[in-house]
Amino acid sequence: MPDPTTVFLVRHGQTDWIGKGIAGRLPDVHLNAEGREQAARLVTRMRHLPLRAIYTSPLERTRETAAPLADALGLEVRALPDAVELDFGEWVGQPIPGLADDGRWRAFNSYRSLSPAPGGELMPEVQTRIVAAIVRIRAAHPGAAVALFSHGDVIRSAVAYFAGVPLDLFLRIEIRPASISSVRFYDDSLQILGVNDTGDLYA
Secondary structure, X not given: OOOXXXXXXXXXXXXXXXXXXXXXXXXXXXXXXXXXXXXXXXXXXXXXXXXXEEEEOOOHHHHHHHHHHHHHHOOOEEEOHHHOOOXXXXXXXXXXXXXXXXXXXXXXXXXXXXXXXXXXXOHHHHHHHHHHHHHHHHHHOOOOEEEEEEOHHHHHHHHXXXXXXXXXXXXXXXXXXXXXXXXXXXXXXXXXXXXXXXXXXXX
């Protein structure tokens, strides 16, 4: 039986936008001091893994999170456009508290399968592109371990797909900054090895 392929899905580290505003695909959104520390900790947590490749969303915050690990392992950081953040359309740049009274925001967070961000992406479109990208990564690296750095909702949608969780329930899956989720692919099956591993405990 061929060796399995393991894909480690890593969310980017902390930024000043998380929990406060919708950064979406805005340029020049960088890791803050906490995020840079998280990226450094990922080296300690992941350098023992037999990684053969590192892929990232093209956005700065994911590339900055991946860079220390790539440097430590002597690997190239490969940009993967399909791992980019959800297109939040009209909500990009908006403060999150200001959206609380918007019925579209409430629908978006209750019925992700049918409620797109206005002028943006529908969640099934995001899930389709990231799952297809992971399938291509698996085919390109048979029997290897690979890291893919992306964004919270993108990783959450991939985990939901592989776990058989409907998109309308996917917010039950927590994906914290700098967390690691992992999926192992066999010839005719898969296993989810971990979800939202930050190395810390939360009450």
